[in-house]
Amino acid sequence: MTNSIRLNLTVNGEARSVEIDPRRLLVEVIREELELPGTHIGCLTGDCGACTVERDGQIIKSCLALAASAEGSEITTIEGLAENGELSTLQQAFWDEYGFQCGYCLPGMLFSAKDLLAQNASPSEDEIRHAINGNLCRCTGYDTIVKSIAEAAARTA
């Protein structure tokens, strides 16, 4: 039984079309078919947030989505955050404030921070902590992540 389907997406601004097995999760297609391994697989249960990407402007956990369900949508992955080869303001703030250690949670943290800052340009510490409550980090203890996001907000103000 062969029931592969064609999936058409816009990924980081570029039209992409791939043949997939409908059993594929979106995160698997991003990493293995689109060859964008910056999006990470952590738990596959929706708890850790390492697989966070943007779909049509909203952040989602791409392990909770069938790739087939993303047909026609616009996806932004971590590879799409840099601007003209330069780190975005948010990425630079994480770099400067040691907002990551092993880096596994980093793509998800960046997307949650981006979602927050798009709605709230000068968040309080509590609001920052609330905004990353769908993302687990096992290195930093979160303090430097919170500082990085506050720093990014300050630099954008």
Added chain:
Amino acid sequence: MIKRRFAYQAPSTLDEVLAALAEHGADAEVVGGGTWVVPEMTHGARMPAHVVDLRNAGLAGVTESNGGLSIGAMTTYAELANDSRVVERAGSLGTMAAGITGGAQVRYQGTVGGSACYATPSSDAPGALVGLDATMNLRSASNSRAVAASDFFKGAFEADLADGEVLESITLPAPMAGARFGHYKLKLVESSWPIATATCVVGVDGEGKITAARLAVGGVNTKPYVVDTSSIVGGPIDGGAAAAVVEAARSSATDPYSDVLASGEYRQQVSGVVAKRALLAAA
């Protein structure tokens, strides 16, 4: 990758969804927001031969209905939390939606309708829907029926939803005069499932007296239950009303649910204070 092969379809009308479900019956799994059923398939807990995705069937969105609201089955938590009509006419549902565990990602993806259909005892939606006296509108290829939320939840992981049926929408009645809403969720850590939830809607007159009240507790019993609030009607929302609600909520916690997060005995113990905090949140 999900292990068992399945055929995938995302029909563009509800009628086509219903035809597919009529054809495949128990072999079909419905995917809404995906936050529950997709990981269940990933881990092999569900192995359907057919997956019917609702994303193109036009079931998302909130509309006004007889002074209340109609919530399409595919409406996400984020849409509910950001809709001023929800805040105004069903405020506790907005509070519930904004407080869903899992981060903004899950609130953009997950749906209150999907959560209801899986009837997880300790999830947020069941208690909130029973508290608001919601009606679940179900469709199949041959039938449509409306079921009160308090009847829809039949037990742990058991909803009144037959093979071939799908939830089309949830109707919320017009709120009572002077309605105030309260919602409270107890969880032990930030990333945890709820341990117990309570939702109340209280009508309050110009003198601050309660004219009518409805309060439901979720997560404690295997299904949500309505607390007897008759003794607080006529008085203010105060310490006396709160104490009465504590006793009433505990005395109805007769079929407590146990899981790895909390024993039934613990849930029974906290039911009173959770109900009280929901009432005081409406003050």
